[in-house]
Amino acid sequence: MPGAPNRPPEIAAPPAPPVTDAVEQRVLRRLAASRVALSLDLWKGAPNPELLAPLESAEAAYSRGDWREADSRLDALSVRFAEPRWPTLPEPFRQLRVAIPAPQPPQWDPEFTLPAEEKEARRARRLLETQVALARASVEWAQKKGIDVADLTGPLASAAEKQTAGAPAADVYVLVDPIWGALRARVPMPKPPAGRVVPTPAREPTPEEA
Numbered sequence: 678m679p680g681a682p683n684r685p686p687e688i689a690a691p692p693a694p695p696v697t698d699a700v701e702q703r704v705l706r707r708l709a710a711s712r713v714a715l716s717l718d719l720w721k722g723a724p725n726p727e728l729l730a731p732l733e734s735a736e737a738a739y740s741r742g743d744w745r746e747a748d749s750r751l752d753a754l755s756v757r758f759a760e761p762r763w764p765t766l767p768e769p770f771r772q773l774r775v776a777i778p779a780p781q782p783p784q785w786d787p788e789f790t791l792p793a794e795e796k797e798a799r800r801a802r803r804l805l806e807t808q809v810a811l812a813r814a815s816v817e818w819a820q821k822k823g824i825d826v827a828d829l830t831g832p833l834a835s836a837a838e839k840q841t842a843g844a845p846a847a848d849v850y851v852l853v854d855p856i857w858g859a860l861r862a863r864v865p866m867p868k869p870p871a872g873r874v875v876p877t878p879a880r881e882p883t884p885e886e887a
């Protein structure tokens with residue numbers, strides 16, 4: 678209208694950065710690593726059905742897009758991994774177990790006095806380091822088993838280099854997550870012992886209930 682001030686041209690908002698730590702990605706990382714963990718030689722070719730049940734439930738939930746249910750089933754598997762009746766997972770797969778800290782006063786924790794932001798930053802750095810270590814161990818295991826992962830070694834090396842150099846987590850996960858997707862597609866699901874049926878319990882214990 679006459680006399681109205683000129684409006685500045687509208688500038689399109691920059692595209693939102695890709696989500697690199699959504700529930701779907703977090704579940705994929707745990708799901709693929711757990712699949713490899715239950716395929717390790719320590720299970721002698723056939724992990725106990727009690728361990729396979731939560732993994733198969735998590736796989737089914739993930740396949741239908743129920744990320745939170747899959748995450749809950751993986752929580753149940755992490756509880757199982759920590760039970761003393763099973764063989765001890767080697768590092769870094771041991772990090773898939775639920776954390777059971779030794780009883781001690783809070784002030785004995787070297788991070789007790791740190792600000793909450795610094796505690797969270799340290800936790801995120803440790804998690805990223807574990808993810809790279811798990812991806813490396815999984816790719817190395819797949820190579821020994823004759824699974825074609827030649828196309829994953831380059832991205833893995835780049836992810837490890839960025840993680841060591843302190844690059845932003847998003848720059849590392851954008852390389853690691855496709856590795857987990859490929860491993861989940863190429864590594865067969867572990868099978869129960871011959872003649873044993875994988876139980877399908879209605880509910881597995883969660884870390885909070887363990």
